[in-house]
Amino acid sequence: MELQKFTYDNKITRLFMNATILWGIVGMLVGLIIALELIFPLMSQNIPWLSFGRLRPLHTNAVIFAFVGNGMFTGIYYSTPRLLKTPMFSELLGKIHFWGWQLIIVSAAITLPLGYTVGKEYAELEWPIDIAIALIWVVFGINLIMTTVKRRTKHIYVAIWFYIATFVTVAVLHIVNSIAIPVSFLKSYPVYAGIQDALVQWWYGHNAVAFFLTTPYLGLMYYFVPKAANRPIYSYKLSIIHFWALIFLYIWAGPHHLLYSALPDWAQALGVVFSIMLIAPSWGGMINGLLTLRGAWDKVRESPVLKMFVVGITAYGMATFEGPMLSLKSVNALSHFTDWTIAHVHIGALGWNGMITFGMLYWLLPKIYNTKLHSVKLANAHFWLATTGMLFFAIPLYFAGFTQSLMWKQFNEEGYLAYPNFIETVVQILPMYFIRVFGGTLYITGVVLMIINLIKTANAGKFIQSEDDEAPALHSQSHGVDKGHRIIEGKPVIFTILTLVAILIGGIVEFVPMFMVKSNVPTISSVQPYTPLELHGRDIYLREGCYLCHSQMIRPFRSEVERYGDYSKAGESIYDHPFQFGSKRTGPDLAREGVKGGPIYKPDSWHYNHFLSPQKMVAQSIMPPYPWLISRDLNISTTSKKIRVMQTLGVPYPEGYAERANDDLLKQANQIAKGLRDGGIQVEDTKEVIALIAYIQRLGTDIHKPANNQ
Amino acid sequence: MTTEDNTPNNKKEEYEIDTLTNKRLLSNHEYDGIRELDNDLPPWWKWLFILCIVFAIFYMVRLWVFRSDDLIQKKEFDNEMANVKTVKPTETFEMVLLTDNVSLEAGKETWLKICAVCHLADGGGLVGPNMTDNYWIHGNTVENMFATITNGVIEKGMIPYKDQLSPKQRIEVISYIQEVLVGSTPAVPKEPQGELVE
Numbered sequence: 001m002e003l004q005k006f007t008y009d010n011k012i013t014r015l016f017m018n019a020t021i022l023w024g025i026v027g028m029l030v031g032l033i034i035a036l037e038l039i040f041p042l043m044s045q046n047i048p049w050l051s052f053g054r055l056r057p058l059h060t061n062a063v064i065f066a067f068v069g070n071g072m073f074t075g076i077y078y079s080t081p082r083l084l085k086t087p088m089f090s091e092l093l094g095k096i097h098f099w100g101w102q103l104i105i106v107s108a109a110i111t112l113p114l115g116y117t118v119g120k121e122y123a124e125l126e127w128p129i130d131i132a133i134a135l136i137w138v139v140f141g142i143n144l145i146m147t148t149v150k151r152r153t154k155h156i157y158v159a160i161w162f163y164i165a166t167f168v169t170v171a172v173l174h175i176v177n178s179i180a181i182p183v184s185f186l187k188s189y190p191v192y193a194g195i196q197d198a199l200v201q202w203w204y205g206h207n208a209v210a211f212f213l214t215t216p217y218l219g220l221m222y223y224f225v226p227k228a229a230n231r232p233i234y235s236y237k238l239s240i241i242h243f244w245a246l247i248f249l250y251i252w253a254g255p256h257h258l259l260y261s262a263l264p265d266w267a268q269a270l271g272v273v274f275s276i277m278l279i280a281p282s283w284g285g286m287i288n289g290l291l292t293l294r295g296a297w298d299k300v301r302e303s304p305v306l307k308m309f310v311v312g313i314t315a316y317g318m319a320t321f322e323g324p325m326l327s328l329k330s331v332n333a334l335s336h337f338t339d340w341t342i343a344h345v346h347i348g349a350l351g352w353n354g355m356i357t358f359g360m361l362y363w364l365l366p367k368i369y370n371t372k373l374h375s376v377k378l379a380n381a382h383f384w385l386a387t388t389g390m391l392f393f394a395i396p397l398y399f400a401g402f403t404q405s406l407m408w409k410q411f412n413e414e415g416y417l418a419y420p421n422f423i424e425t426v427v428q429i430l431p432m433y434f435i436r437v438f439g440g441t442l443y444i445t446g447v448v449l450m451i452i453n454l455i456k457t458a459n460a461g462k463f464i465q466s467e468d469d470e471a472p473a474l475h476s477q478s479h480g481v482d483k484g485h486r487i488i489e490g491k492p493v494i495f496t497i498l499t500l501v502a503i504l505i506g507g508i509v510e511f512v513p514m515f516m517v518k519s520n521v522p523t524i525s526s527v528q529p530y531t532p533l534e535l536h537g538r539d540i541y542l543r544e545g546c547y548l549c550h551s552q553m554i555r556p557f558r559s560e561v562e563r564y565g566d567y568s569k570a571g572e573s574i575y576d577h578p579f580q581f582g583s584k585r586t587g588p589d590l591a592r593e594g595v596k597g598g599p600i601y602k603p604d605s606w607h608y609n610h611f612l613s614p615q616k617m618v619a620q621s622i623m624p625p626y627p628w629l630i631s632r633d634l635n636i637s638t639t640s641k642k643i644r645v646m647q648t649l650g651v652p653y654p655e656g657y658a659e660r661a662n663d664d665l666l667k668q669a670n671q672i673a674k675g676l677r678d679g680g681i682q683v684e685d686t687k688e689v690i691a692l693i694a695y696i697q698r699l700g701t702d703i704h705k706p707a708n709n710q
Numbered sequence: 711m712t713t714e715d716n717t718p719n720n721k722k723e724e725y726e727i728d729t730l731t732n733k734r735l736l737s738n739h740e741y742d743g744i745r746e747l748d749n750d751l752p753p754w755w756k757w758l759f760i761l762c763i764v765f766a767i768f769y770m771v772r773l774w775v776f777r778s779d780d781l782i783q784k785k786e787f788d789n790e791m792a793n794v795k796t797v798k799p800t801e802t803f804e805m806v807l808l809t810d811n812v813s814l815e816a817g818k819e820t821w822l823k824i825c826a827v828c829h830l831a832d833g834g835g836l837v838g839p840n841m842t843d844n845y846w847i848h849g850n851t852v853e854n855m856f857a858t859i860t861n862g863v864i865e866k867g868m869i870p871y872k873d874q875l876s877p878k879q880r881i882e883v884i885s886y887i888q889e890v891l892v893g894s895t896p897a898v899p900k901e902p903q904g905e906l907v908e
Contacts, residue, residue: 079742082742083741083742083744085742153741155739157741157742157744159741223742223744226744226745227742227743227744231730232728232735232744232745232746232747233744233745233746233747234747234749235746235747235748235749235750235751236736236739236746236747236748236749237748237749237750237751238749238751238752238755239746241751245759260783265773265781265782265783266773266774268783269769269770269773269781272769273765273766273769273770274766276762276765276766276769277759277762277763277765277766279758279759279762280755280758280759280762281759283755283758284755287752287755291749294730294731295728295730295731296730329780329781411796413796413797414796414797414876415794415796415797416873416874416875416876417874420823420824420874420875421823421824421827424823480738556783556784556786556787557787557790558787558790558791558794561791562873567787596864596869597862597864597869597870598869599869599873599874600869601864601867601869602828602837602867603837603866603867603868604867605837605867606827606828606837606867609836609837616836617827617828617836617837618827619826619831679837
């Protein structure tokens with residue numbers, strides 16, 4: 001048999017590796033800053049781009065797409081050629097992929113703090129960047145799939161299956177969720193609205209966790225764990241079953257983010273049951289990872305790489321058990337909107353993604369520098385800092401979530417809320433926020449140790465630009481007859497198509513009725529589109545990231561109806577492009593903030609003073625001040641364009657309204673500003689704060705209108 | 711490079727055995743030196759999976775066939791509201807100021823929790839009027855103040871507190887205003903509003 005010679009390119013691996021480390025430390029530091037801002041709300045020093053609402057999307061995007069993204073590409077570009085016995089399909093595509101991805105990250109790091117955002121969690125980036133992501137992702141996909149086509153092994157290994165699933169699904173998720181109509185170069189409105197937008201968004205959000213944070217890292221696990229331990233994979237059969245079950249079931253589970261919302265019962269139920277069915281497929285990955293170490297546990301004791309893998313995989317097992325539990329309605333009623341969720345995702349991020357990445361880097365860097373790790377001791381110190389850091393991060397937040405939720409729900413004997421003032425429940429959990437910062441600091445300290453260790457290792461070794469290998473050509477290999485799953489393992493393109501089919505089913509079954517069957521979103525006749533001023537106010541609400549701390553979704557519980565007013569209905573948000581239900585209540589729900597006579601109504605002057613200085617109105621508030629809303633002029637040159645885009649999306653403004661919208665805007669602004677001036681507040685009609693107040697005072701009022709008219 | 715491309719002997723019927731765990735290795739399954747074992751699915755895992763699927767079917771049947779109350783949000787909410795048992799005190803309150811320390815402390819607590827948001831902690835007033843002077847917009851008798859707190863002054867932005875404060879708490883906070891705040895000197899007093907009541 002003729003052996004063909006070829007080389008593996010280590011340069012691209014090293015590029016992605018450096019980017020992983022750089023963005024990792026950036027993303028984590030931003031996380032530390034916003035954790036501190038929750039304790040010291042004045043920390044942002046009235047600088048808009050340093051405020052919590054602007055930096056929180058930067059933290060999540062940096063950690064998910066920059067740190068974990070580059071981490072997965074590091075592993076994929078290293079392992080794929082070796083598993084397929086061929087160089088990557090194209091070095092040029094690899095370079096375009098790398099530099100394109102970094103450019104996207106840089107543009108995110110600039111636009112997000114400046115307030116350019118779509119206002120959908122983990123999909124905040126505006127449309128030009130979204131298009132760039134789609135293009136670069138396709139470049140990656142072509143490079144990956146074409147490499148499998150040009151392979152010299154007859155079958156593709158389970159790691160490659162997971163890489164393929166990652167490529168296919170992320171492409172579908174990103175494109176479907178990001179469809180929007182531009183208003184200007186960095187402003188757009190999503191085509192979906194309200195509860196439908198929420199369903200699409202959480203189908204995306206949940207499966208970003210599944211196919212950006214989970215499947216690629218399972219692929220890495222399937223390569224680096226057996227490599228580092230020098231052990232065979234525990235069960236090939238398990239690989240098959242858990243792979244297909246995982247990707248098929250995952251896609252259905254998005255609605256569990258919308259339990260007790262205005263989503264119809266059937267969709268919520270699908271979210272519950274598919275989450276429960278995911279336990280076993282998720283654990284299949286954990287079992288195959290941990291049991292691969294059977295017979296090598298003595299090595300685990302000595303090797304920081306394997307120790308990190310073990311903790312990472314264990315964290316994965318914990319998070320994928322907890323996730324389905326949080327999807328049970330009774331648990332979700334307690335956990336949702338609290339810090340419990342934050343704790344849960346950080347078990348995944350710090351434990352699973354972090355530890356697997358660190359373990360991979362400690363194993364990989366010495367390999368491509370042809371040397372030994374500079375200090376095992378230092379790596380062990382990192383291991384302990386990361387593990388304890390994760391625990392100090394998560395445990396206080398579990399406690400905080402539990403405590404605050406119980407306080408929200410507590411009634412006294414006379415039937416009044418025991419803690420009617422939201423701030424009491426915040427003050428109660430503030431100590432937990434301190435401990436969280438401590439845990440995060442430990443974790444980051446560990447990363448700093450890693451960076452020192454890796455730099456010293458690199459300096460001691462010599463970088464191997466490329467490695468030679470040889471293998472017989474695919475066509476010259478003996479062709480036994482394949483049976484069962486082996487058949488599609490030998491046909492990567494068919495495999496890719498089957499993967500696509502598996503991940504499309506769940507989404508289609510949930511979306512089609514939601515968009516086609518009217519009874520799923522019962523309309524309410526008194527619900528009207530926002531006035532032009534309110535629309536501008538809403539865009540400011542998005543820009544400042546208000547939705548990251550305030551929900552707009554009153555759940556049908558006595559405790560919430562007493563605290564916030566009547567529970568939210570699907571028909572109320574049909575003009576909300578995008579929806580703003582939120583996922584966390586660091587502050588109170590605002591769904592009925594504008595309802596006069598409602599339990600949380602505040603006058604315009606209160607809001608004005610509160611934006612200027614929350615602490616002046618609520619001494620212990622942890623909301624940052626927004627003085628720039630008061631000094632900045634509202635940009636009304638975009639009004640007509642915004643109205644026209646809304647009309648295109650089906651929002652029923654009258655014909656030709658775009659042209660006269662600013663007349664109404666100025667009238668309403670004058671009315672609000674005059675009211676404030678009468679109360680002794682010196683403010684001009686045209687300031688941004690007026691628009692935001694108009695929006696806030698509109699929230700939740702529509703369904704009360706007929707009653708008010710009587 | 712560690713790759714060993716030893717072409718495995720396909721004719722060999724015997725399985726290779728992993729010496730550390732004594733389990734069978736799959737022949738022809740080798741990728742960059744990674745081998746795979748022929749282990750079966752762990753039985754407990756298989757049963758866990760089946761159990762979860764049974765749970766899912768059971769759950770959907772309860773929703774779609776039996777329309778169980780706990781899976782239908784609207785019914786669940788109505789049930790919760792129907793089962794609310796409260797011990798609303800029925801005794802009538804005398805509309806008189808309380809002067810004992812316990813009541814004043816309780817009144818202060820309510821003041822700081824609820825009222826201070828608009829009237830400031832020291833009563834100097836900000837969005838709401840100054841509560842330390844002798845000028846009153848809606849009257850200063852206990853009855854007047856009780857009505858103001860109970861029903862709010864919607865047009866000025868004060869919400870009704872009848873669902874948030876018990877009658878006792880309302881009397882306590884009125885007492886706190888009259889006994890402690892009125893006549894005190896706040897840091898930044900708001901200008902007087904309403905009529906002077908001597």
